[in-house]
Amino acid sequence: MRYLIRFSYDGTLFHGLEKQKGYRTIQEEMENVLTYINNSCYVKLVCSGRTDKGVHALLQTAHADINVEITEDKLKRAMNSLLPNDIHVISTKVVKNDFHARYMVKEKTYIYKLNMGEFNPLERNYVYQFNRNLDVKAMQDAIKYFIGVHDFKAFTPSKDKRNSYVREIYDAKISKSKDILIFTFRGNGFIKYQVRNMVGLLIQIGLGKKDKSSLKEILEGKNRNAGYRTAHPEGLYLIKVKY
Amino acid sequence: MRYLIRFSYDGTLFHGLEKQKGYRTIQEEMENVLTYINNSCYVKLVCSGRTDKGVHALLQTAHADINVEITEDKLKRAMNSLLPNDIHVISTKVVKNDFHARYMVKEKTYIYKLNMGEFNPLERNYVYQFNRNLDVKAMQDAIKYFIGVHDFKAFTPSKDKRNSYVREIYDAKISKSKDILIFTFRGNGFIKYQVRNMVGLLIQIGLGKKDKSSLKEILEGKNRNAGYRTAHPEGLYLIKVKY
Secondary structure, eight states: OEEEEEEEEOGGGSSOSSOOTTSOOHHHHHHHHHHHHTTTOOOOOEESSOOOTTOEEEEEEEEEEOOSOOOHHHHHHHHHHHSOTTEEEEEEEEEOTTOOTTTTOOEEEEEEEEEOSSOOGGGTTTSEEOOSOOOHHHHHHHHGGGSEEEEOGGGSOTTOOOSOOEEEEEEEEEEEETTEEEEEEEESOOOTTHHHHHHHHHHHHHTTSSOHHHHHHHHHHTOSOOSOOOOOGGGEEEEEEEO | OEEEEEEEEOGGGSSOSSOOTTSOOHHHHHHHHHHHHTTTOOOOOEESSOOOTTOEEEEEEEEEEOOSOOOHHHHHHHHHHHSOTTEEEEEEEEEOTTOOTTTTOOEEEEEEEEEOSSOOGGGTTTSEEOOSOOOHHHHHHHHGGGSEEEEOGGGSOTTOOOSOOEEEEEEEEEEEETTEEEEEEEESOOOTTHHHHHHHHHHHHHTTSSOHHHHHHHHHHTOSOOSOOOOOGGGEEEEEEEO
């Protein structure tokens, strides 16, 4: 039986989602638990996509094939009783055998949290502590350029080689609540570092170090050395995956 | 020179505020930094009051005497550059030599955060993960009985011996935002475990295991074995101290 698993995690103490020898990863913790439930027959976890070291998920999805008979609810409860407390299974659902958690993704939503105010030790791992003021209006204007179908090569790491960097962003916006900015990006898919690089450039615009129009130029120029920094991982959350 | 220091901390990795041999405490981290700045002459930190293991502060206050000449702003910056990232100095202010951070407190405000919804791994150390529904209306009615001048002996630990358990609570309320409850208690002072015990009884009322009127009976009866549990520390925050 193939199961769709919806889960959340605190990325702080993980070396990212994907399994890596010698590091604590979300995939390995999940597979260990699934394999145990599956009478010690190895269960592979296929996620909707990776998240990097320190990045969080309020809702991540994956599929896994389990041979033992177990109800959806019992699987959820068994997993949660065995998982460490920085991962939590929200729901499990039996799906068709040709369901694929990565290839069938239609839409993903990420948010990025940034604090312009006083350093908050309680949120140091959950909100990027920028602790300086930004021109929010300029950033709100600029972020609109990301909406639509674009080649996002300029916002991917130079090591990344692939056939196409074209993705569609359905919505991109910034909301402000006191000193906290929340960036929301909804699209058909995102390349490694893409969201954090988009936020990185928006920060430069908010600081007045780059012009609003530079965003369009960099996007169209596909230039990867465009003079901004990848925003810290701890502000980034995967919050929704749609099939 | 005597300084009033306003600071915040994440209580998760501390064994409480008060110095204890062999444990990591907020007082010791702060005193180490202040002593270093004070040319290695020991500086004692006198706080507005203790917080327990796992309890947080968005705003705690303390006073300390420093002999070296240093401006308010430099002291703040020096402390923050030396402190671990789970403590943060918000401000420092020169005060009169007879100012006392504990004896002169006029009012304190605590909040308590509780999640009735799905377990959230990202907030496991910051919001009590109760993960069950509560009758919020019953709790909102009951909490009002705490307002006023009362003998709070029933809400203090049996080991605690003191002359008077009389305190005044100026305001006590519960607000709800989606699945999160926020209890607010504002008063002239709180005894060890008092807030967590009041929340513990309110939870019993919210579960329907105790009647609304039981709160008044327990309060007036001063009975310390009233059949509820002290609520978990991670939901509790000191948020304001007034002089």
